[in-house]
Amino acid sequence: MSTNERQQLRHYLHHARYEVLPLRGALEQAQDLPEGTTVTVTSSPAKGIEATLDLAARLRGVGMHVVPHLAARLVRDNAHLKELLDRIHGLGFTEVFVIAGDADQPAGGFTDALSLLRGMEEIGARPYRVGITGYPEPHSFIPDRMTIQATDEKARYADYIVSQICYDPNTIASWITAMRERGVRLPVYVGAPGSIDPTKLLRISMKIGLGQSMRFLRKQHGVVGKLLSRYTPETMFEELSPYIVDPEYNIAGWHLFTFNEITRTRQWAVETADRLQEVPA
Template sequence: MSTRTQRLRDYLTHARFEVLPLRGVVEQARYLPASTTVTVTSSPTKGVDATLDTAARLRDEGFHAVPHLAARMITDRAHLSELVDRCARWGLSEVFVVAGDAQSPAGEFPDSLSLLRAMDELGIRPSRVGITGYPETHAFISDAATIQATDEKSRYADYIVSQICYDPDTIASWVKALRARGVTLPVHIGAPGAVDPTKLLRISMKIGLGDSMRFLRKQHGVVTKLLSRYTPENLFDELSPYIVDDAYGIVGWHLFTFNEITKTQQCLQDMAARMQEVPA
């Protein structure tokens, strides 16, 4: 097996899995290999405690658990310090900072950048911190503001996970633009796992993937028909040349499972098994 093929297989076998803190998720996660990185989302409906509690249970199961800290759900610096302290006590050495889905901030943190700055000023930064990047137009933020925010957030982070994007060329161009601006953080490519197509369509529309949806229509005619054909393998194959090109600094996959954990892991196993020797 060539070094290139082995590298691509390694990305499959070491993918990160994102889950929702819902009932039964820890039991489902037991299907994953030991020490898999599992990130836990944070939402206004479940609250930050559900996120941390689920992450702690996953950590106890032997996974590298990463709770999301949603800025708009944290009231003030005292609350932030308490959450970070709880993470440390529970052996959660890494966090993923997001703005969050709350319509209005609960306190002094309207966005992820303000939370990152506060952690830095308070001297309570965990060992590793991840942030989100947007390969295409954000639903609510201008391109210029998104670029500026990403560049500023990168000063406080260790890696970036890209938001869902179905167009491999857009993803590659975005990473290339990051590097041109001097952002050198490793990038994990965010992609849906083996998710029910109806759910995937609903989520894609909710998060405002305008450019991606237009790309899908152009490529396949009808969005719902295309999404019914979506598998991580399609995107993986298209991005393979960039993944193995060190200039892009792509270090792996981040699968948004929406708790379709078993199906997503089985999909990755099948992909690895089918992977053929590719000429270097």
């Protein structure tokens, strides 16, 4: 690995984005992060938008750069969307991350992220920066052609893409290549689990339907659970390093899914960055 690659890797580790869930204890753990760290706060039908914005406001109060998730299927109509965007602006947030959300039934006419992005454009209350999700491998229940089309259409309204969890570096690189060939030039943050308990990570991976990634793990190592017990984002990132330093890929950095193991993930990032600083023998 070249010196430049090591510097890039260290930079991305020190400036990683941390995704957290609006659950008890998240605020206390997040205070272990350096001031100014980008922290994204998820949204779910169970907790609702209020829980997301409440934790987001508290995190901003302790010096974080906060990005609340805005779930389309929890927004009732244009008036509700305008109310939320005004509130987001009033709380001092300059960035949102737009997702479809997991609600079985939409609260109104916004059924997916694209419809919400279009709604934001129509009412003219778009935050300064907007992020969207990208899928390196097929979605668990949406046909691949539809996720490709949706990514291309959503990209017109967004400033960056965060990739969904994928354990195969080659799949991630191929997905970025395909997007660039289609003309989608938005910077990509590579989404990866942080330092997570392997049992939890396996459960989450199965729940969100990472079929192709799980098959990759079996092929490479035979036993999925055994691999996940050794999984670190560093391994994947090292394999992606040739693409990271290639400006054609426009990889912007890490997006670490902490599943609220924030302190542990931060410790991993610091220790990994320190190891990368060491000159190899």
